[in-house]
Amino acid sequence: AGSGKFFVGGNWKCNGTKESISKLVSDLNSATLEPDVDVVVAPPFVYIDQVKNSLTDRIEIAAQNSWIGKGGAFTGEISVEQLKDIGCKWVVLGHSERRHVIGEDDVFIGKKAAYALSQGLGVIACIGELLKEREEGKTNDVCFRHMKAFADAVPSWDNVVIAYEPVWAIGTGKVATPQQAQDVHVSVRDWLKKNVSTEVASKTRIIYGGSVNGSNSAELAKQEDIDGFLVGGASLKGPEFATIINSVT
């Protein structure tokens, strides 16, 4: 972990029922969490209100997506204004499932980030390469392309946390080695230094995501440039998510 405050996000994706979420919330409410860690969970939209009304204020709430501008005639979308209205502080944007399953492109994601920030939501900005791209030696190229799309769009990096999530590690049980993650985090920080500013490079948190669990988080957290985690599967289990939060050294 670096010098910034450790940040751990739980991405619940399209999982849960009123009942299972009530259990997860009560497990989180009773967990002992390291005080010096920012903790955020991202429930499915339809359960955000339930979670907001039952979860301890110690944990902030993120949405898993947001519309690119002001609400209106956009069937099926959820606006940033609505997310703020129900108490969200953050939004996850550019997640690999939205890039590769839903087909969102760099420009669209950049615009969403810019709008969310302009309205005061924090953005968890996801980047990361496919297995094929890693095998072809294109990991940095892809991450830098994702970074550039965010950089071209956002007015400021103050409220942005970058999540490096190699697509081959997401939901696969194949976690990146601490060194593999550290190497990309250093490259991304260096990119920020060259293309944005030394200040933004040093203060922006870069978190790792991809099969993080209660058994591998401590080793990853030891890396100098890993400033936290974005956790999918293991964030659905309260005690294990607490272990990950508490793995900061």
Ligand code: PEP
């Ligand atoms: C994610 O969805 O952001 C993620 C990292 O998932 P998992 O932890 O399940 O690999």
